[in-house]
Amino acid sequence: MNGENNIVYAPNKFIRMGFLTSLQGMFVSLFQSRELIWRLFLRDFKAKYRQSVFGILWALINPLITVGIFVLLNRSGILNIGDTTVPYPIFALMGISVYGIFSTGLSVSANSIIGAGPMVVKINFPKISLVIASMGQALIDFFVRMLMLIILLIFYGIAPNWTLFIFPFALLPLIFLTLGVGFMLSLLAGIFRDIVHIASFLTTLFLFLMPVLYPAPQSGLFANLNLWNPLSHLIVGARDVFILGNLSNPSEYFYSVFFSLSVFLISWRIFFLSEHRIAERV
Amino acid sequence: MTNDILIKADNVSKKYCRALKHTMIYGMQDIVRNTLGMAAHSDRLRDGEFWALDDISFEVKRGECVGIIGANGSGKSTLLKLLNGIFLPDKGRIEIKGRCGALIEVGAGFHPMLTGRENVYINGAILGMSKKEIDRKFDEIVSFADIGDFIDSPVKHYSSGMYVRLGFAVAIQCEPDILLVDEVLAVGDAKFQRKCFAKMNELRQNGKTILFVSHDVNTVNQLCSETILLDHGAIVKQGNPRDITKLYHKFLFGQEEQSDKGAFQEISLTAHKEQCVTVQTGQDEFIERQKLKQYAMQKLNISDVHISSEEMRYGNKKAEIIDYGILDRNFKRVDVLKTGERYSIFFKTLFYEDLDDLTLGCRIQNTRGMDVFAANTYFHNITIPPQKKGNLLECCFDVKMHLAQGDFFLTFGIRNINSDNFYDRRIDTVHFKVESIDKMDSACLVNLDEVVSVRNVVVG
Numbered sequence: 001m002n003g004e005n006n007i008v009y010a011p012n013k014f015i016r017m018g019f020l021t022s023l024q025g026m027f028v029s030l031f032q033s034r035e036l037i038w039r040l041f042l043r044d045f046k047a048k049y050r051q052s053v054f055g056i057l058w059a060l061i062n063p064l065i066t067v068g069i070f071v072l073l074n075r076s077g078i079l080n081i082g083d084t085t086v087p088y089p090i091f092a093l094m095g096i097s098v099y100g101i102f103s104t105g106l107s108v109s110a111n112s113i114i115g116a117g118p119m120v121v122k123i124n125f126p127k128i129s130l131v132i133a134s135m136g137q138a139l140i141d142f143f144v145r146m147l148m149l150i151i152l153l154i155f156y157g158i159a160p161n162w163t164l165f166i167f168p169f170a171l172l173p174l175i176f177l178t179l180g181v182g183f184m185l186s187l188l189a190g191i192f193r194d195i196v197h198i199a200s201f202l203t204t205l206f207l208f209l210m211p212v213l214y215p216a217p218q219s220g221l222f223a224n225l226n227l228w229n230p231l232s233h234l235i236v237g238a239r240d241v242f243i244l245g246n247l248s249n250p251s252e253y254f255y256s257v258f259f260s261l262s263v264f265l266i267s268w269r270i271f272f273l274s275e276h277r278i279a280e281r282v
Numbered sequence: 283m284t285n286d287i288l289i290k291a292d293n294v295s296k297k298y299c300r301a302l303k304h305t306m307i308y309g310m311q312d313i314v315r316n317t318l319g320m321a322a323h324s325d326r327l328r329d330g331e332f333w334a335l336d337d338i339s340f341e342v343k344r345g346e347c348v349g350i351i352g353a354n355g356s357g358k359s360t361l362l363k364l365l366n367g368i369f370l371p372d373k374g375r376i377e378i379k380g381r382c383g384a385l386i387e388v389g390a391g392f393h394p395m396l397t398g399r400e401n402v403y404i405n406g407a408i409l410g411m412s413k414k415e416i417d418r419k420f421d422e423i424v425s426f427a428d429i430g431d432f433i434d435s436p437v438k439h440y441s442s443g444m445y446v447r448l449g450f451a452v453a454i455q456c457e458p459d460i461l462l463v464d465e466v467l468a469v470g471d472a473k474f475q476r477k478c479f480a481k482m483n484e485l486r487q488n489g490k491t492i493l494f495v496s497h498d499v500n501t502v503n504q505l506c507s508e509t510i511l512l513d514h515g516a517i518v519k520q521g522n523p524r525d526i527t528k529l530y531h532k533f534l535f536g537q538e539e540q541s542d543k544g545a546f547q548e549i550s551l552t553a554h555k556e557q558c559v560t561v562q563t564g565q566d567e568f569i570e571r572q573k574l575k576q577y578a579m580q581k582l583n584i585s586d587v588h589i590s591s592e593e594m595r596y597g598n599k600k601a602e603i604i605d606y607g608i609l610d611r612n613f614k615r616v617d618v619l620k621t622g623e624r625y626s627i628f629f630k631t632l633f634y635e636d637l638d639d640l641t642l643g644c645r646i647q648n649t650r651g652m653d654v655f656a657a658n659t660y661f662h663n664i665t666i667p668p669q670k671k672g673n674l675l676e677c678c679f680d681v682k683m684h685l686a687q688g689d690f691f692l693t694f695g696i697r698n699i700n701s702d703n704f705y706d707r708r709i710d711t712v713h714f715k716v717e718s719i720d721k722m723d724s725a726c727l728v729n730l731d732e733v734v735s736v737r738n739v740v741v742g
Contacts, residue, residue, distance in 0.1 A: 039407035122387035
């Protein structure tokens, strides 16, 4: 029984098979699960809005409330946001939409494996597809918010920059970072259920610590806090591309791109190695 | 030919945690070790762990249908999950050749809000089918599931039977070389079960390999060519289904007698019988029993209790079946019977203790282990008077032999009405043949005493 397509299950299988072989295994398994990822995404998407009156509009309600509160606080002078180059509602909606990729992405991916129920323990399939498919929800929400943003732009009579077309690419590093952290959270949540709560707590905290609803401060506590924060640079960078048409801090942005790709690759690897262990602990 | 081995398990072990606390700590440890490229110490037990499967080795060849039976918690499902690759073994090695499909949980991944149609595509994708493949098989899936227009209703409106049918239909369509089946056939109505078996038989005939986990002995007997009996994570025995199911029965119901001997070894029957008696009773009582038995045998004019090599026996021996057989109408003992004739199946029980609320029964199985006849005094509302120690009780079942032809096995048992613990149960004690004088299809089971007539209704 030495045929080529023999499958072998043995302890520490992936550690023993050598780095390159297992790396190849990672890519092959990801490529083979593309259909599954798509199906799972469709499932989540359809199921989420079925039997609901407002459907996808729910993607707008939360950010609009947050933005609305900040606009009010800003108008009434309680909060001084400072100069934002574009009207504040556009600035804030932009920021919260971009940040939403990260925050929604984390909360759905943390839940993706433990929320999948018995299929995780009863069917053998690449679990990574659950995490990636769940990210789709965050992206859908983002698109809906972008449509709203375009309506706002038209309302204010602002013509978008040509860099609008680069904008999706500027989001990629953020998506990779979210996926990377999401891989880890989904794994850990399989062992510690606390992760789900911690993730939602942290994303709320970050919303206010990072220049999402206000422009990046140049000095002071928050400037120092975000100096080495890749997430903050990625959000600011994506917004810069959309609003300014260039990057205000290119070196920090590229450091963050490198950082997010590393996080993605390392987490992917860890996920791949630990997938089976999680199935038995869930 | 070694080429034909599709599943090969070598000394496979798997451990589980008892407490959630350990699950969390060890889970973390394992992940960290894996990440750092270190082998997890999977080959030894940590505090609070136990072997759910211990040193399992077996092989399955192409076209075989292997049944895995065992009590709850014996490791059947874990074994199936290991074979499916959901978990990796902690020790040993499993080799699988070919596409492996699993019916471990049907309909897993079904989303209640989505329609059957949508769920078929999702479930198919989870099981590794492409959209094209599902498109091609969609009609077949729907017709197999037999759910009609419901295919476009949300799955949450399905009855549980429909749910399982649809799940099974999808899973069975992914054309695996090896099919792993967990106790899923238990759900669904008779018609669907019949369909599933037909499908599994069809797969078998096409050279597919099936691994079937069940605690339903009859199903295993009918379907499988080989059976593995698991207990506490270890293989007790592997062999032909009928032998294994007998052993399983003994294990399930004969525990009382076994408990002090580290359950479940096949001991030579005579030795075993003597042992039981000596272990449970003192020397004096043993001698007394022997005396009672000798006296009874003298009365019956038989020299020793006949034991067939196929027999499996258990019970707590408060009473013992010492004589049995089948008599024809001339009161002659027979073991070759003619279909359509009347016979008398009898057995005689000697009591070593005062016993009440008795029920006595017998049962006939065919070579595949299927029950073809069963009767007992309880079902016939026969009240048996309380029996005193030393009594000898005869029980007769007068039957007309409606079995068509073939080899059959007779089982006797005596127990309390209110409990499953047998005083004595002798499985497959008599091996008898039924022969038919007329020509008959060799595969058929019963003789319906048919009268055949043919006539022209219209002559043209």
